[in-house]
Amino acid sequence: MSKPDKRDEIVRAALELIAEHGFHGAPMALVAERAGVGAGTIYRYFENKDVLITELYRELEEKMYPFILDGYADEAPFRARFLHLGTALLRYFIEHPLHFRYLEQFHNSPYGVAFRRDKIMGKAGGCDVFRELFEQGAAQQVVKDFPLVILFALAFGPLLAVARDHILGFVQLDETMIERTIEACWDGVKR
Amino acid sequence: MSKPDKRDEIVRAALELIAEHGFHGAPMALVAERAGVGAGTIYRYFENKDVLITELYRELEEKMYPFILDGYADEAPFRARFLHLGTALLRYFIEHPLHFRYLEQFHNSPYGVAFRRDKIMGKAGGCDVFRELFEQGAAQQVVKDFPLVILFALAFGPLLAVARDHILGFVQLDETMIERTIEACWDGVKR
Amino acid sequence: MSKPDKRDEIVRAALELIAEHGFHGAPMALVAERAGVGAGTIYRYFENKDVLITELYRELEEKMYPFILDGYADEAPFRARFLHLGTALLRYFIEHPLHFRYLEQFHNSPYGVAFRRDKIMGKAGGCDVFRELFEQGAAQQVVKDFPLVILFALAFGPLLAVARDHILGFVQLDETMIERTIEACWDGVKR
Amino acid sequence: MSKPDKRDEIVRAALELIAEHGFHGAPMALVAERAGVGAGTIYRYFENKDVLITELYRELEEKMYPFILDGYADEAPFRARFLHLGTALLRYFIEHPLHFRYLEQFHNSPYGVAFRRDKIMGKAGGCDVFRELFEQGAAQQVVKDFPLVILFALAFGPLLAVARDHILGFVQLDETMIERTIEACWDGVKR
DNA sequence: GATGAATGAGCGTTCATTCAT
DNA sequence: CATGAATGAACGCTCATTCAT
Numbered sequence: 001m002s003k004p005d006k007r008d009e010i011v012r013a014a015l016e017l018i019a020e021h022g023f024h025g026a027p028m029a030l031v032a033e034r035a036g037v038g039a040g041t042i043y044r045y046f047e048n049k050d051v052l053i054t055e056l057y058r059e060l061e062e063k064m065y066p067f068i069l070d071g072y073a074d075e076a077p078f079r080a081r082f083l084h085l086g087t088a089l090l091r092y093f094i095e096h097p098l099h100f101r102y103l104e105q106f107h108n109s110p111y112g113v114a115f116r117r118d119k120i121m122g123k124a125g126g127c128d129v130f131r132e133l134f135e136q137g138a139a140q141q142v143v144k145d146f147p148l149v150i151l152f153a154l155a156f157g158p159l160l161a162v163a164r165d166h167i168l169g170f171v172q173l174d175e176t177m178i179e180r181t182i183e184a185c186w187d188g189v190k191r
Numbered sequence: 192m193s194k195p196d197k198r199d200e201i202v203r204a205a206l207e208l209i210a211e212h213g214f215h216g217a218p219m220a221l222v223a224e225r226a227g228v229g230a231g232t233i234y235r236y237f238e239n240k241d242v243l244i245t246e247l248y249r250e251l252e253e254k255m256y257p258f259i260l261d262g263y264a265d266e267a268p269f270r271a272r273f274l275h276l277g278t279a280l281l282r283y284f285i286e287h288p289l290h291f292r293y294l295e296q297f298h299n300s301p302y303g304v305a306f307r308r309d310k311i312m313g314k315a316g317g318c319d320v321f322r323e324l325f326e327q328g329a330a331q332q333v334v335k336d337f338p339l340v341i342l343f344a345l346a347f348g349p350l351l352a353v354a355r356d357h358i359l360g361f362v363q364l365d366e367t368m369i370e371r372t373i374e375a376c377w378d379g380v381k382r
Numbered sequence: 383m384s385k386p387d388k389r390d391e392i393v394r395a396a397l398e399l400i401a402e403h404g405f406h407g408a409p410m411a412l413v414a415e416r417a418g419v420g421a422g423t424i425y426r427y428f429e430n431k432d433v434l435i436t437e438l439y440r441e442l443e444e445k446m447y448p449f450i451l452d453g454y455a456d457e458a459p460f461r462a463r464f465l466h467l468g469t470a471l472l473r474y475f476i477e478h479p480l481h482f483r484y485l486e487q488f489h490n491s492p493y494g495v496a497f498r499r500d501k502i503m504g505k506a507g508g509c510d511v512f513r514e515l516f517e518q519g520a521a522q523q524v525v526k527d528f529p530l531v532i533l534f535a536l537a538f539g540p541l542l543a544v545a546r547d548h549i550l551g552f553v554q555l556d557e558t559m560i561e562r563t564i565e566a567c568w569d570g571v572k573r
Numbered sequence: 574m575s576k577p578d579k580r581d582e583i584v585r586a587a588l589e590l591i592a593e594h595g596f597h598g599a600p601m602a603l604v605a606e607r608a609g610v611g612a613g614t615i616y617r618y619f620e621n622k623d624v625l626i627t628e629l630y631r632e633l634e635e636k637m638y639p640f641i642l643d644g645y646a647d648e649a650p651f652r653a654r655f656l657h658l659g660t661a662l663l664r665y666f667i668e669h670p671l672h673f674r675y676l677e678q679f680h681n682s683p684y685g686v687a688f689r690r691d692k693i694m695g696k697a698g699g700c701d702v703f704r705e706l707f708e709q710g711a712a713q714q715v716v717k718d719f720p721l722v723i724l725f726a727l728a729f730g731p732l733l734a735v736a737r738d739h740i741l742g743f744v745q746l747d748e749t750m751i752e753r754t755i756e757a758c759w760d761g762v763k764r
Numbered sequence: 765g766a767t768g769a770a771t772g773a774g775c776g777t778t779c780a781t782t783c784a785t
Numbered sequence: 786c787a788t789g790a791a792t793g794a795a796c797g798c799t800c801a802t803t804c805a806t
Contacts, residue, residue: 006769006770021301022300022301024214024215024796027796027797028796028797028798029795029796029797032772037770037771038772039771039773039797039798040770040771040773040798040799040800041771041772042798043797043798043799044768044770048797049797049798104299105299110213113359116359116361117359117361120361144371144375146371146372146375147362149353149361149362150353150356150362150368150372150375152352153349153353153356153372154349154375154379157348157349157351157353158344158345158349158379160348160352161343161347161348161351162340162341165340165341165344168304168307168308170307170308170311170340171338171340171341177341180335181341181344184335184341184379184380185379187378187381188345188349188375188376188378188379189375190378197787218778218779218780219780219781220780220789223788223789228787228788229787229789230781230789230790231781231782231783231787231789232786232787232788234780234781234782240781388791403683404682406596406597406775407683409774409775409776410775410777411774411775411776414793419791419792420791421776421793421794422778422791422792422793422794423790423791423793424777425776425777425778426790426791430776431776431777486681487681490677490678490681491595492595495741498741498743499741499743502743526753528750528753528754528757531735531738531744532735532738532744532750532754534734535731535738535754536731536754536757536758536761538730539730539731539732539733540727540731540761541730542734543726543730544722544723544726544727544730547722547726550686552689552693552722553720553723562717562719563719563723563726563727566723566761566762567761569760569761570727570757570758570760571757579766600799600800600801601800601802602768602800602801605767605768610767611767611768612767612768612769612801612802613767613768613769613803613804614765614767614768616801616802617765617766621801622801
């Protein structure tokens with residue numbers, strides 16, 4: 001097994017265990033076992049558990065971006081862009097349930113809160129498409145007159161809730177349901 | 192200190208510690224200390240930590256109901272009832288940030304998922320006002336034609352997100368902002 | 383077994399293991415086992431291993447002082463007082479080899495160096511009899527004209543070396559040898 | 574880098590790290606890094622860490638001998654030879670604090686005790702000048718009537734203590750202080 | 765020969781739970 | 786009933802040593 005293979009196995013094992021059982025349901029020894037490596041090996045790639053967790057988060061974000069930006073037309077009208085990003089995101093979560101559950105765990109933890117705080121304070125990375133989109137929407141008065149944070153809540157709150165319900169098996173979303181859901185989000189956001 | 196007093200102190204201490212520091216930030220010994228009881232005493236009232244956590248959840252739900260049902264008019268039109276419940280809920284969370292954070296922690300944990308599964312499968316308790324309301328709304332065709340689960344997501348997804356952002360200090364909600372936010376939720380839900 | 387018993391057993395076990403095998407030859411699990419307590423129990427009495435080590439040092443010092451001060455006559459001539467303290471100390475070490483080896487381990491470790499630094503800088507505790515004695519000796523010009531630190535080295539260097547050699551079985555000291563050794567130390571120190 | 578170079582670098586790195594941070598402050602990986610070699614390479618030159626430690630000790634002793642024997646006159650009177658060796662040793666330690674601290678660490682460890690035991694039991698190496706000197710001194714009745722071990726303690730106990738105090742910064746020894754200190758040692762030893 | 769990634773036993777420490785008092 | 790000292794399994798992490806390259 002070559003070097004990056006081990007790292008990948010560790011990351012995959014951590015993703016699975018944390019997504020399924022949360023941070024304390026994923027002791028390092030179990031991550032190692034599931035990755036097929038020795039316990040000490042993890043520490044060659046990640047300084048400690050916190051670093052592994054944060055690094056994994058960043059990797060998931062990076063994998064997600066190309067997916068949701070695929071076919072995104074910068075110059076399209078606001079509504080079209082909103083629907084594109086929304087449906088793409090929801091589709092991504094549904095197709096990658098492990099990613100979704102990991103991201104959720106992360107956001108509902110001290111890590112995630114600190115992360116968001118940084119983002120909101122503008123040290124952002126990554127999430128900028130959304131921020132840009134909504135800032136334009138606000139400037140063009142096509143969205144309701146709310147602080148950005150609330151617009152985000154109106155747009156993504158339902159999206160994330162619906163994704164979770166699908167993944168937990170509480171609903172079964174097909175493509176048309178995805179689109180209709182995002183249109184409903186749009187109704188909440190639009191002026 | 193009389194018997195129910197001790198129980199109350201334990202519950203209060205657990206609420207504070209878990210809301211502020213999460214489940215692992217609340218060791219039983221610390222809960223006991225903060226409650227002013229012996230560590231073993233907790234186990235007279237709660238079989239184990241899981242039971243304490245679940246029990247506490249149920250108590251918070253019960254405390255919440257009278258608050259949000261206060262002034263609720265069964266026979267009012269759907270929209271008015273929706274707005275009443277939504278604003279009441281959001282107000283409740285803002286006024287009881289500890290409760291909110293506890294409920295959130297709970298929902299984002301294996302406990303919460305099992306709990307919701309039971310509810311959705313119909314063994315519900317508590318949440319019935321919302322279920323009834325939305326079932327009526329669906330029957331009257333005043334809300335969008337979605338499964339109940341998605342309607343819930345559209346209604347409460349933004350609400351919870353906004354409450355969290357307020358409590359974490361990312362926005363400052365006043366009464367009019369609360370009302371406007373719930374109206375935006377309504378836009379998402381209404382047909 | 384009553385409360386102070388457990389603490390005593392832990393301290394005794396730590397003393398034995400550390401004296402015989404050094405700090406890393408005394409893992410907490412082994413200390414616990416030898417003390418006949420659970421591993422976690424140690425932490426009820428000592429915050430962590432460092433605290434256990436430092437505390438044990440202090441206890442040994444405290445046990446030693448009454449022994450060497452027994453029969454010490456403040457107003458006796460310098461030489462007599464020197465011989466008293468020196469022989470008493472050497473006798474103590476020979477009678478308490480575990481104490482001696484522990485104290486040695488402690489002094490030859492970061493703990494001990496920090497400790498001595500504090501003492502020399504005057505934040506002393508305990509060792510004051512010796513300091514007082516030598517300061518008087520210096521004032522009366524009965525000892526050689528050296529900084530205190532060097533006088534200490536001349537007096538205690540051989541004493542400690544001899545104690546170690548006895549305990550390791552390299553010599554066998556009897557009472558007269560003890561006295562003659564301390565007299566030889568005196569020759570090194572006296573003007 | 575040629576073969577003996579690597580060995581030397583390993584030894585130098587081990588000396589520095591162990592002298593400054595003790596045996597546990599010198600993990601093999603760090604020794605390798607500081608030596609500029611691979612971790613596995615150390616094991617081509619030294620069977621294991623214990624061997625490295627013992628070997629390094631022997632090398633330091635060997636480097637020390639030429640230094641202290643420089644100018645040593647076999648036929649000079651006992652006192653002169655004693656003073657020569659004593660001052661040379663003390664000077665050596667002061668000029669080579671890393672060596673001194675290493676030797677000290679070594680002596681205060683299971684390695685050192687085993688080593689000394691061998692020496693005293695006569696399997697000696699190295700230390701023979703001192704042994705010879707003192708055996709002569711005993712035969713000529715110029716030193717006190719003590720077992721060799723005690724004479725060593727009287728002579729080197731203060732010397733080592735003073736060296737340590739200098740290196741730790743508790744005193745500052747200059748050339749005359751060195752000489753006076755060794756003369757004081759002489760007072761302790763001489764009949 | 766030289767490497768350094770990989771290993772896993774072992775460390776110090778925590779904490780849910782028990783049970784003698 | 787209430788207590789809190791005691792427990793020990795489990796955790797995150799280190800490091801001497803090995804071995805495929």
